[in-house]
Amino acid sequence: xxxSMAATxxxxxxxxxxxxxxxxxxxxxxPASMSKVIDIEAQIPIxxxxxxxxxxxxxxxxxxxxxxNNAAGLLLGLDLDGTLEVSNSFxxxxxxxxxxxxxxxxxxxxxxxxxxxxxxxxxxRALKEVQVDDNVVGFYQTISLGAYLLPSIKDMQAVHxxxxxxxxxxxxxxxxxxxRGIASFRAFRLTKNFTDVQRKGKFNSQNLVEHGLTxxxxxxxxxxxxxxxxxxxxxxxxxxxxxxxxxxSPRSALGVKEVRTLGSKYxxxxxxxxxxxxxxxxxxxxRLDEYKTEEGNVAYLTRQSAREKAxxxxxxxxxxxxxxxxxxxxxxxxxxxxxxxxxKIPGEPSRLESMLLLGQIDGYTxxxxxxxxxxxxxxxxxxxxxxx
Amino acid sequence: MPxxxxxxxxxxxxxxxxxxxxxxxxxxxxxxxxxxxxxILDHFLRRTDSxxxxxxxxxxxxxxxxxxxxxxxxxxxSETSEQVAVDIEYHHSMFELHHRVNPKEVIVGWYSxxxxxxxxxxxxxxxxxxxxxxxxxxxxAMETGLQEGTQVGVKAYVSSPLGVYPKAENCVFIPxxxxxxxxxxxxxxxxxxxxxxxxxxxLTDLDVLSETLQSVSAMIDRVLAYxxxxxxxxxEGDAAVxxxxxxxxxxxxxxxxxxxxSHLQDTLMVxxxxxxxxxxxxxxxxxxxxx
Numbered sequence: 165x166x167x168s169m170a171a172t173x174x175x176x177x178x179x180x181x182x183x184x185x186x187x188x189x190x191x192x193x194x195p196a197s198m199s200k201v202i203d204i205e206a207q208i209p210i211x212x213x214x215x216x217x218x219x220x221x222x223x224x225x226x227x228x229x230x231x232x233n234n235a236a237g238l239l240l241g242l243d244l245d246g247t248l249e250v251s252n253s254f255x256x257x258x259x260x261x262x263x264x265x266x267x268x269x270x271x272x273x274x275x276x277x278x279x280x281x282x283x284x285x286x287x288x289r290a291l292k293e294v295q296v297d298d299n300v301v302g303f304y305q306t307i308s309l310g311a312y313l314l315p316s317i318k319d320m321q322a323v324h325x326x327x328x329x330x331x332x333x334x335x336x337x338x339x340x341x342x343x344r345g346i347a348s349f350r351a352f353r354l355t356k357n358f359t360d361v362q363r364k365g366k367f368n369s370q371n372l373v374e375h376g377l378t379x380x381x382x383x384x385x386x387x388x389x390x391x392x393x394x395x396x397x398x399x400x401x402x403x404x405x406x407x408x409x410x411x412x413s414p415r416s417a418l419g420v421k422e423v424r425t426l427g428s429k430y431x432x433x434x435x436x437x438x439x440x441x442x443x444x445x446x447x448x449x450x451r452l453d454e455y456k457t458e459e460g461n462v463a464y465l466t467r468q469s470a471r472e473k474a475x476x477x478x479x480x481x482x483x484x485x486x487x488x489x490x491x492x493x494x495x496x497x498x499x500x501x502x503x504x505x506x507x508k509i510p511g512e513p514s515r516l517e518s519m520l521l522l523g524q525i526d527g528y529t530x531x532x533x534x535x536x537x538x539x540x541x542x543x544x545x546x547x548x549x550x551x552x
Numbered sequence: 553m554p555x556x557x558x559x560x561x562x563x564x565x566x567x568x569x570x571x572x573x574x575x576x577x578x579x580x581x582x583x584x585x586x587x588x589x590x591x592i593l594d595h596f597l598r599r600t601d602s603x604x605x606x607x608x609x610x611x612x613x614x615x616x617x618x619x620x621x622x623x624x625x626x627x628x629x630s631e632t633s634e635q636v637a638v639d640i641e642y643h644h645s646m647f648e649l650h651h652r653v654n655p656k657e658v659i660v661g662w663y664s665x666x667x668x669x670x671x672x673x674x675x676x677x678x679x680x681x682x683x684x685x686x687x688x689x690x691x692x693a694m695e696t697g698l699q700e701g702t703q704v705g706v707k708a709y710v711s712s713p714l715g716v717y718p719k720a721e722n723c724v725f726i727p728x729x730x731x732x733x734x735x736x737x738x739x740x741x742x743x744x745x746x747x748x749x750x751x752x753x754x755l756t757d758l759d760v761l762s763e764t765l766q767s768v769s770a771m772i773d774r775v776l777a778y779x780x781x782x783x784x785x786x787x788e789g790d791a792a793v794x795x796x797x798x799x800x801x802x803x804x805x806x807x808x809x810x811x812x813x814s815h816l817q818d819t820l821m822v823x824x825x826x827x828x829x830x831x832x833x834x835x836x837x838x839x840x841x842x843x
Binding site: 216217218220221222224225228229252254255256257283286287290293294295296339341342343344345346347348349350369372373376377378379380387388389390391392393395396398399400401402441445448452515518519522525526529530532533534535536537538539540541542543544546547 | 585586587589590591593594595596597598599600622623626627628642645646649652653654696697698703704705734735736737738739740741742743744745746752753754755756757758760761809812813815816819820822823825826827829830833834836837838840841842
């Protein structure tokens with residue numbers, strides 16, 4: 165069946181290029197069960213992201229190693245019938261590391277971009293040789309304190325949007341959540357509204373209003389699922405199996421059959437809650453300050469733009485009056501000059517920056533609210549059980 | 553924590569081990585990061601039909617007397633009845649790529665699947681010893697448990713030359729202790745992977761909390777059942793358990809109340825503030841659309 169499928173695919177490919185309309189008919193040769201699944205044109209929208217256990221651990225490890233700065237990498241995999249299966253990933257060198265490398269050796273000369281592209285290409289080629297999926301489906305980024313709307317994510321995703329099937333996804337992993345004992349993985353993709361505005365190239369208020377774009381509609385979330393291969397499952401099961409030292413009596417006396425070699429998440433019960441409240445609040449304040457500055461910039465630019473416009477209009481008005489007067493006196497009117505050449509009217513300022521900042525504030529406060537509600541639950545529970 | 557069934561690994565202080573550059577060195581202890589193990593399993597799943605086992609390079613850090621395997625990558629190789637070939641060029645270029653992302657990690661050894669240590673293993677070990685010189689190359693043998701009668705497990709070895717005249721294909725693999733190690737913050741991901749839910753999906757804060765409470769409650773139940781059975785005379789009481797219980801129950805909660813109250817108020821304040829800022833942000837973004 166596999167060969168016939170491949171043959172049909174191959175047969176249908178040129179037809180797609182020649183005339184996109186009649187492609188539907190060529191699917192009919194496929195078995196009925198498969199016909200729905202195959203989409204050459206990437207028409208089946210992605211509704212789920214399935215991440216392999218290997219990728220989760222890789223992302224977590226990378227995030228822990230690059231604690232302060234945000235770690236990023238590429239996701240490899242396939243999409244099938246609305247499920248994006250992420251089966252492997254590899255980290256990308258941060259620009260700072262690349263810079264260090266450049267200082268040390270003359271081998272990696274040239275700009276960062278070219279360098280990163282070469283790294284990606286050779287990594288993909290190398291992985292392909294050992295039968296790893298070499299199809300880039302998106303990228304991952306580690307964040308802290310829940311603010312995922314970072315400019316870097318948006319930029320990277322916008323680049324991918326053009327290149328990849330389905331526009332690619334971004335998987336976001338929160339490092340601070342993870343140190344609190346909660347594995348947080350979320351998958352996002354850019355919304356159609358955002359890409360439309362981006363294609364127009366201007367994030368002025370008119371475009372934003374037209375598409376109803378706020379920070380919450382830049383990305384849309386896709387549900388995440390975790391996949392374990394049967395082999396890995398067996399391996400983890402083997403790790404969890406009882407390995408009781410015979411001399412340690414308390415456990416055997418209590419009849420403990422299973423020792424959780426991997427898990428012990430009792431840190432979650434710590435009453436003091438996340439120690440990051442201070443940092444979280446600081447981040448909120450910092451972003452608020454930045455937002456205020458940005459607002460000031462936007463207001464200044466808007467005022468300047470309005471002033472220039474007013475001056476230009478005044479000039480045109482004056483010229484019209486003058487001409488009217490000259491016509492009345494029987495003289496030839498002065499030519500109407502090009503106003504735009506005389507006055508440089510600045511375009512309306514971009515609202516993108518302030519929108520992203522708002523999104524970050526939202527992310528920070530959201531994680532703050534969630535964390536504090538978590539502590540509230542625990543504190544109330546403790547208090548009600550304490551005899552007064 | 554130990555990996556695999558307890559081995560009869562010997563802890564000898566030998567004088568003629570490994571390279572002659574560090575005579576009298578104790579055997580290294582090896583720790584391995586889960587990511588390396590998972591990668592090996594993934595590589596094994598993606599082997600071609602002709603391959604019986606897969607091999608790859610282990611990279612990580614090396615301290616005084618401890619080797620920490622932090623990552624690994626697959627290496628192409630082929631084994632026939634006559635010869636074994638390892639794609640050295642691939643190995644080097646792949647290491648170069650890994651080195652760019654994580655410059656601190658160096659080659660520490662190699663892995664293979666299956667627990668069969670044969671002549672080819674010795675030859676490959678010889679190659680990797682050159683790569684890791686002057687240190688010893690560590691060999692991880694992962695038993696995937698796919699064959700009947702084998703059990704899942706990982707073992708670590710170092711090698712030592714054998715025979716009157718050292719030959720590359722002659723060596724003794726000496727088992728050394730191996731432990732799983734990862735950072736505390738990475739535990740959450742492993743917890744997620746070992747949790748019995750299906751389908752697996754990332755949990756929220758409260759889910760994790762409720763699960764933890766359930767497991768604590770189950771533990772209390774177990775202790776209670778044990779205490780009751782001791783009191784009823786069914787089981788003979790264990791002094792060690794008794795002392796543990798006494799220690800735990802003696803924990804004082806006095807003076808906790810006032811602290812708790814102020815803590816509660818702080819948290820309420822933070823929660824209020826967070827929600828206030830959030831609604832302001834929401835309003836602000838809506839207003840931007842109005843103008």
